[in-house]
Amino acid sequence: MSQWGILLEGGAIIFFVAVLFTYGAAGLKWLRLTPALRKRYRKLPKGSLGWPLVGETFAFQHCLMSTTPHSFVDERRRRYGDLFLTHLFGTPLLASTDPDMNKFILTKEEPLFTSTLPKSISMAVGENALLMLRGDRHKRMRRLVLSVFSPEVLKHKTGSIQASATSILKTWKGRKVLVADDAREYTFYVAMNAIIDMGQDRDERSEVFRNRFLQLRAGARALPIDLPGTAFRKAVQARKHLKTMVETVIDERKRSSGPQYDDLLAKLLRASESDGGEPLKNEEIVDVVLSSLLAGFDTSANTLLFLVYYIGQHPQVLHDLKVEHQEILKDKPADEPLSYSDYKRMKLTQSTINETLRLANPVLSLHRRTLQDVEYNGRMVPANCPVQVWLRSLHTDPDLYPQPYNFDVDRWKGKASTNNFIPFGLGPRLCVGMDLARMELSIFVHCLVTMYRTWELAEEDAPRFFPEPGMKKGLPIFVHDL
Numbered sequence: 001m002s003q004w005g006i007l008l009e010g011g012a013i014i015f016f017v018a019v020l021f022t023y024g025a026a027g028l029k030w031l032r033l034t035p036a037l038r039k040r041y042r043k044l045p046k047g048s049l050g051w052p053l054v055g056e057t058f059a060f061q062h063c064l065m066s067t068t069p070h071s072f073v074d075e076r077r078r079r080y081g082d083l084f085l086t087h088l089f090g091t092p093l094l095a096s097t098d099p100d101m102n103k104f105i106l107t108k109e110e111p112l113f114t115s116t117l118p119k120s121i122s123m124a125v126g127e128n129a130l131l132m133l134r135g136d137r138h139k140r141m142r143r144l145v146l147s148v149f150s151p152e153v154l155k156h157k158t159g160s161i162q163a164s165a166t167s168i169l170k171t172w173k174g175r176k177v178l179v180a181d182d183a184r185e186y187t188f189y190v191a192m193n194a195i196i197d198m199g200q201d202r203d204e205r206s207e208v209f210r211n212r213f214l215q216l217r218a219g220a221r222a223l224p225i226d227l228p229g230t231a232f233r234k235a236v237q238a239r240k241h242l243k244t245m246v247e248t249v250i251d252e253r254k255r256s257s258g259p260q261y262d263d264l265l266a267k268l269l270r271a272s273e274s275d276g277g278e279p280l281k282n283e284e285i286v287d288v289v290l291s292s293l294l295a296g297f298d299t300s301a302n303t304l305l306f307l308v309y310y311i312g313q314h315p316q317v318l319h320d321l322k323v324e325h326q327e328i329l330k331d332k333p334a335d336e337p338l339s340y341s342d343y344k345r346m347k348l349t350q351s352t353i354n355e356t357l358r359l360a361n362p363v364l365s366l367h368r369r370t371l372q373d374v375e376y377n378g379r380m381v382p383a384n385c386p387v388q389v390w391l392r393s394l395h396t397d398p399d400l401y402p403q404p405y406n407f408d409v410d411r412w413k414g415k416a417s418t419n420n421f422i423p424f425g426l427g428p429r430l431c432v433g434m435d436l437a438r439m440e441l442s443i444f445v446h447c448l449v450t451m452y453r454t455w456e457l458a459e460e461d462a463p464r465f466f467p468e469p470g471m472k473k474g475l476p477i478f479v480h481d482l
């Protein structure tokens with residue numbers, strides 16, 4: 001631990017000093033509130049802020065890039081407990097790895113907590129994105145979005161999702177495949193079909209849309225430096241172009257008496273008919289469309305990437321999956337597309353997805369900020385304090401998951417979902433695309449294991465967890481025929 005860390009360790013004052021350091025004048029203003037808090041100093045969680053300004057960022061990055069990405073959190077949890085103080089990427093924050101505390105944080109949004117996003121992501125998703133909305137506006141928009149991603153609607157999409165998976169997988173024969181690229185291609189078009197179906201001009205227009213979308217996504221992950229040539233500036237420009245494209249589709253749909261769509265855009269355009277509220281403005285629709293695409297893109301693609309990796313590493317799991325999916329095919333006339341009830345029979349596939357999400361969740365942590373002083377189980381978190389729920393450490397807690405770093409699909413047999421497994425979040429911001437994600441992943445696995453006998457790595461590759469979970473080389477593989 002650094003000198004600073006030793007000096008300050010365990011002292012509640014560290015939090016105030018950190019706020020002062022990080023927020024300058026704003027921190028001073030905050031310090032004026034301390035008389036009320038002083039009594040409660042001793043209840044503040046412990047931890048270390050590492051070095052001035054950079055805090056523990058380097059140690060955190062170093063661990064994520066190493067072969068033991070969990071060690072940063074594991075070590076601090078051992079030393080300070082399930083809720084501890086750290087300082088990452090310029091912000092002092094409290095990290096929670098405690099299932100009950102996580103549930104408390106995620107379910108008590110307003111008046112106690114609010115969700116927060118870094119500046120680059122806020123720019124990319126727009127101020128009307130679900131992730132940015134609060135209170136009644138969030139509830140209304142969430143209801144509208146959920147109605148499109150509900151099982152009742154998704155059950156009609158199994159055939160088209162299967163067609164997308166099959167067409168990508170057919171191209172895998174006889175060539176070296178970079179799974180990361182094709183996973184992104186597949187999940188992007190599945191999500192686009194559910195969110196904004198481009199209709200007749202699909203191929204050409206979708207391609208332009210996709211390229212601009214990739215620029216937007218790159219900027220969402222970059223530093224928010226708005227200068228010529230930066231990823232952030234390119235993303236701002238890409239967003240303007242995407243906005244125009246979405247508005248063009250809106251105009252076409254409003255003018256046309258052509259085909260009826262059942263995508264998210266159609267739902268948003270008819271919002272007032274379905275819930276009696278005010279019609280949505282174009283900018284609200286654009287933000288919800290783009291942010292939903294962004295929220296579902298890397299998350300689903302990276303999960304698919306890890307699914308292919310883990311199944312490939314575990315021949316018994318591949319064998320058992322083949323049995324499950326052949327059973328489904330056996331009961332169907334040849335060439336009949338998968339139905340929703342076929343999908344519901346994919347039990348082992350669901351366990352495999354769970355185990356993949358447990359070990360390689362694409363979302364490392366969820367970000368909140370306290371709106372007032374919050375006391376929980378004898379510990380106090382001051383107002384305006386960033387709090388992060390660390391999913392990965394929860395999902396690899398040895399008390400909850402024996403031999404946590406083993407890929408073991410059997411641990412999910414007959415298990416109902418609990419607060420100890422929250423890859424899609426919890427509470428009022430539970431992922432709205434969860435059912436779509438599970439369905440597209442399951443259908444891809446079905447097509448993969450029924451179209452090919454097995455696959456092998458074309459080059460050595462290994463998981464990485466920084467800057468985001470993925471495979472170091474994008475998982476290059478060769479597939480083998482049945």
Ligand code: HEM
Binds near residue numbers: 115367426429433
């Ligand atoms: C394996 C894939 C996915 C994972 C692991 C995942 C994970 C999550 C998590 C953890 C949250 C909660 C965020 C928070 O509490 O701050 C969330 C929210 C959200 N997700 Fe997903 N997601 C996935 C796929 C998708 C897909 C496919 C879509 C849409 C097409 C989507 C759209 C959203 C949206 C719009 C929210 C915000 C909900 C709100 O604020 O009310 N996600 N997701």
